[in-house]
Amino acid sequence: MDVNDIKKRLLEMKQNLSDRISAIDRDIRHEGMSADWSEQASERENDEVLESLGNSSEQELLQINFALKRIEDGNYFQCDECGEDIPAARLELLPFTAHCVNCAEKFEV
Numbered sequence: 001m002d003v004n005d006i007k008k009r010l011l012e013m014k015q016n017l018s019d020r021i022s023a024i025d026r027d028i029r030h031e032g033m034s035a036d037w038s039e040q041a042s043e044r045e046n047d048e049v050l051e052s053l054g055n056s057s058e059q060e061l062l063q064i065n066f067a068l069k070r071i072e073d074g075n076y077f078q079c080d081e082c083g084e085d086i087p088a089a090r091l092e093l094l095p096f097t098a099h100c101v102n103c104a105e106k107f108e109v
């Protein structure tokens with residue numbers, strides 16, 4: 001697996017995410033609240049959904065930045081937790097992961 005290909009993929013993902021985050025930000029700061037009370041309430045509900053979307057996108061962006069840093073540091077192929085090699089198939093699927101399957105399971109429980 002070529003690390004430059006991965007880097008390219010990560011940078012593309014990062015670009016997409018940044019675009020998505022600024023689109024969400026634009027939506028949250030929709031200019032001019034509706035005069036209608038019921039409409040305001042539904043806009044607020046919508047904002048909450050957008051905000052949680054924005055948060056998960058930012059979380060993903062952090063992971064991508066960390067993966068890019070790991071590429072720079074030359075430890076991209078090693079698990080950040082136990083130092084074991086992360087299987088190429090896993091990185092192929094989740095290029096921004098920093099953990100091997102075992103450690104990822106530990107963190108997610």
Ligand SMILES: [Zn+2]
Pocket residue numbers: 079080081082083084099100101102103104
């Ligand atoms: Zn591990």
